[in-house]
Amino acid sequence: MRLLLTLSLALWFGAAAADSIRILVQRSPLAGSQYYALAGLRPQMQVGDALDLVREPGNHHDRNAIRVDWRGHKLGYVPRRENRAVAAAMDRGERLVARIVRLGDDADPWRRVEFEVLVEL
Numbered sequence: 001m002r003l004l005l006t007l008s009l010a011l012w013f014g015a016a017a018a019d020s021i022r023i024l025v026q027r028s029p030l031a032g033s034q035y036y037a038l039a040g041l042r043p044q045m046q047v048g049d050a051l052d053l054v055r056e057p058g059n060h061h062d063r064n065a066i067r068v069d070w071r072g073h074k075l076g077y078v079p080r081r082e083n084r085a086v087a088a089a090m091d092r093g094e095r096l097v098a099r100i101v102r103l104g105d106d107a108d109p110w111r112r113v114e115f116e117v118l119v120e121l
Contacts, residue, residue, distance in 0.1 A: 021121040025086060027101065030068060030113040032076040038112065041073055051098040051115055055090045068115065086117055095120040
């Protein structure tokens with residue numbers, strides 16, 4: 001519902017005139033990065049890098065699971081508390097893109113990578 005409202009507002013304010021429209025859906029920390037490839041890949045990563053979102057409906061921990069990959073490497077997941085709308089959008093076939101918006105060296109793994117998900121029209 002929130003995604004539909006955001007899209008409606010963007011169209012209302014004339015965003016439809018652009019060739020390609022990207023609307024921010026959410027901004028999130030990367031979940032689970034301490035269990036995957038982040039440590040070895042971090043020096044190569046940059047703010048603005050594209051991320052791949054991979055839907056995992058068969059994930060036995062979370063039916064709304066969305067894996068986050070960088071250049072073919074699994075980095076972690078969209079946080080469970082924030083993945084329902086994105087999973088539903090992916091299941092409907094909506095075109096979503098993701099990118100890194102913040103990188104840090106914090107001891108807390110939830111503060112190392114922040115990314116945003118956008119819907120592309």
